[in-house]
Amino acid sequence: MEYEIESDTFELADIFECGQCFRWNKEENGSYTGVFHNNVLNVEKKGNKIIFKGICEGNIEKICTDYFDLDRDYTKIKEELSKIDDNLKRSVEYGKGIRILNQDLWETIISFIISANNNIPRIKGIIERLSKAYGKKIVYNNKEYYTFPTPEELRNVTVADFRKLGLGFRDIRLYETTHMILDKEVDLQKLDKLPTKLAREELLRLSGVGPKVADCILLFSTLKRFDVFPIDVWVRRVMNELYIKNEDENKVTKKEIQKLADEKFGDIQGLAQQYLFYWKRETA
């Protein structure tokens, strides 16, 4: 199956390397291949043309439009952010092809629990091993890919099993959260309808989900909330450098950063965070 669009707000590296996803890998020809839901997709850019091809469960056009957020006007978003100040203008120019993916809520929850106190190569490795062990195999171009395991597929996995995959101290958190979700102690179906503040409170009840992970889930999953501002060490760094200018960045409190984000970026603070984070990480 194949689908093609023209876009000047779609850059492969910006989308796949900006820290929002863990299952997309670069091929030798510069394209990226990834797995989401039961799809294996390859995305290639030639000039202004974006070519999607692979194995899709359903209509490839609809699947790509949903997942890659193709109906959203990123030009307008970038214009709005650029007006805020020169810092945003520069960051937006740098990450001009970023799009926030609509990732499966369950997968985003588990992925970002794994991300706690962890680095990207290791996070990717753990998620691949988890998928290979408990997901479903899909063969594409003679290569094997594995879907992200469903809650049901993790039902009988023990804490020790998780530990063997290299999860470290996150093993118990993954186990507890899986069962909280299976038992509907936290009902993922209901989160969509809740205002951001209440959806966040629900997510915080999950084991291994703290403020930063909750905000990442709200921003990067299908919940798609832009009124959150995930604060990790890089965001603390960039916000201190650009605005707060404390000589010791570790003295800057989350509260202080959050207040600044509310005032400066308002209800699109999540998008501001992405451009600032990506710019700082890539140019550091």
Added chain:
DNA sequence: CCACAGGACGGCT
């Protein structure tokens, strides 16, 4: 061998 990188959590004040 040690230092460091990266968030959640629980025990403490």
Added chain:
DNA sequence: AGCCGTCCTGTG
């Protein structure tokens, strides 16, 4: 409410 030690693994 805020502070701080601990949790695990990979890298330099």
